[in-house]
Amino acid sequence: MADKIYDTPMLDELENGEWPSFISGIKRLRDNHENERIRSVTNSLLGQLEHSYETRKGYWKGGTVSVYGYGGGIIPRFSEVAASFPESKEFHTLRVQPPAGNFYTTDMLNKLADSWEKYGSGLITFHGQTGNIMFIGTDTEGTQHFFDEINEYGWDLGGAGPCVRTGMSCVGAARCEMSCAHEHVIHRHLLNNFTDDVHRPALPYKFKFKISGCPNDCQNAIERSDFAVIGTWRDDMKVDQEQVKAYCETKGRQYLIDNVISRCPTNALALTDDNELQVDNRNCVRCMHCLNVMPKALSPGDDKGVTILIGGKRTLKIGDLMGTVIVPFMKLETEEDYEQLVEFAEEVIDFWAENGLEHERCGEMIERIGLVNFLEGLDIDVDPHMISNPRNVSYVRTDGWDEAAKEWFAKQAEKKAAQA
Numbered sequence: 001m002a003d004k005i006y007d008t009p010m011l012d013e014l015e016n017g018e019w020p021s022f023i024s025g026i027k028r029l030r031d032n033h034e035n036e037r038i039r040s041v042t043n044s045l046l047g048q049l050e051h052s053y054e055t056r057k058g059y060w061k062g063g064t065v066s067v068y069g070y071g072g073g074i075i076p077r078f079s080e081v082a083a084s085f086p087e088s089k090e091f092h093t094l095r096v097q098p099p100a101g102n103f104y105t106t107d108m109l110n111k112l113a114d115s116w117e118k119y120g121s122g123l124i125t126f127h128g129q130t131g132n133i134m135f136i137g138t139d140t141e142g143t144q145h146f147f148d149e150i151n152e153y154g155w156d157l158g159g160a161g162p163c164v165r166t167g168m169s170c171v172g173a174a175r176c177e178m179s180c181a182h183e184h185v186i187h188r189h190l191l192n193n194f195t196d197d198v199h200r201p202a203l204p205y206k207f208k209f210k211i212s213g214c215p216n217d218c219q220n221a222i223e224r225s226d227f228a229v230i231g232t233w234r235d236d237m238k239v240d241q242e243q244v245k246a247y248c249e250t251k252g253r254q255y256l257i258d259n260v261i262s263r264c265p266t267n268a269l270a271l272t273d274d275n276e277l278q279v280d281n282r283n284c285v286r287c288m289h290c291l292n293v294m295p296k297a298l299s300p301g302d303d304k305g306v307t308i309l310i311g312g313k314r315t316l317k318i319g320d321l322m323g324t325v326i327v328p329f330m331k332l333e334t335e336e337d338y339e340q341l342v343e344f345a346e347e348v349i350d351f352w353a354e355n356g357l358e359h360e361r362c363g364e365m366i367e368r369i370g371l372v373n374f375l376e377g378l379d380i381d382v383d384p385h386m387i388s389n390p391r392n393v394s395y396v397r398t399d400g401w402d403e404a405a406k407e408w409f410a411k412q413a414e415k416k417a418a419q420a
Contacts, residue, residue, distance in 0.1 A: 180231030
């Protein structure tokens with residue numbers, strides 16, 4: 001290691017307080033790791049970070065770093081103060097795709113850690129905002145060696161740049177009783193189909209898939225992904241009245257009224273005098289609050305499927321956007337159903353790639369061209385379930401709405417009859 005250990009008085013302040021500090025973690029690598037290269041790199045990193053705090057400036061610049069055959073998956077970082085901190089002059093980050101549902105074996109975690117200590121800094125983040133495993137800090141030569149080694153035992157790089165990004169799915173039916181879909185099967189079908197679009201950036205900007213097995217949306221897919229797949233059900237919620245009564249006995253009837261009945265956003269719940277729960281399923285909006293509070297008493301219905309929302313994202317050009325419901329309900333049971341989902345995703349990406357502006361997310365394109373044009377471009381009929389409530393301004397005529405609604409429901413009945 002370099003003879004000089006950099007003084008870091010400002011970084012030392014970040015170790016004060018009750019919470020674990022990333023500075024303490026880097027110092028452990030610097031002071032205790034058996035690999036001299038890692039000790040040297042982390043010492044240099046701390047020195048540059050202290051310098052950044054002193055000057056209130058960042059000194060990392062981008063560039064181009066890739067592995068053979070790939071156009072993305074690596075975030076290049078070159079130091080602008082390399083002369084002062086030479087051991088960390090290159091500090092690239094590799095994004096590696098996690099398994100569906102983030103299920104790891106300890107054997108695989110040990111292999112990844114061993115490979116990273118061989119070629120990198122030892123710093124790892126589980127997981128980045130996109131969902132990747134973030135291996136932070138290696139030089140250009142180490143990038144290729146690390147990728148080759150982990151690729152040999154089954155791991156692949158995630159997305160970076162204007163491409164399809166790494167998909168994410170929740171823990172799902174493996175541990176959650178609210179699951180309404182086969183999250184990991186959906187994840188694998190989408191990932192396998194769009195692998196080329198992950199590795200070779202060729203889109204207006206990034207495009208994210210996230211899959212949550214129920215409306216709790218533990219993946220935050222609705223606000224964080226361009227294509228959100230949310231498990232749901234369309235028949236009646238299942239109610240175990242004996243468990244409802246047991247809940248009233250243990251918690252008290254008033255507690256249930258205050259914390260479940262009165263908190264239903266559509267007033268779809270009622271409690272009878274003999275402590276039975278009545279559910280107005282036509283007005284249930286699947287907010288999941290009652291199911292989360294009383295998981296033994298309430299559970300999703302049996303007619304399960306997914307809702308697809310398009311256009312969610314964090315702040316870019318026009319601020320945060322929530323996903324818009326494009327497909328209110330899709331059954332996913334057979335292989336043909338999954339193929340239909342993948343084909344729909346292809347149509348969405350193709351339309352966006354053709355009509356989106358450079359550095360424009362899919363949701364921003366929809367805001368610019370209008371939802372009606374987007375639906376027409378994908379040949380999707382407008383569904384009343386896409387609308388939270390009709391317009392109520394005085395200058396919009398509403399005569400004829402009832403007839404139009406009857407026609408729509410008649411068409412839906414014909415579709416169901418044809419499918420049967």
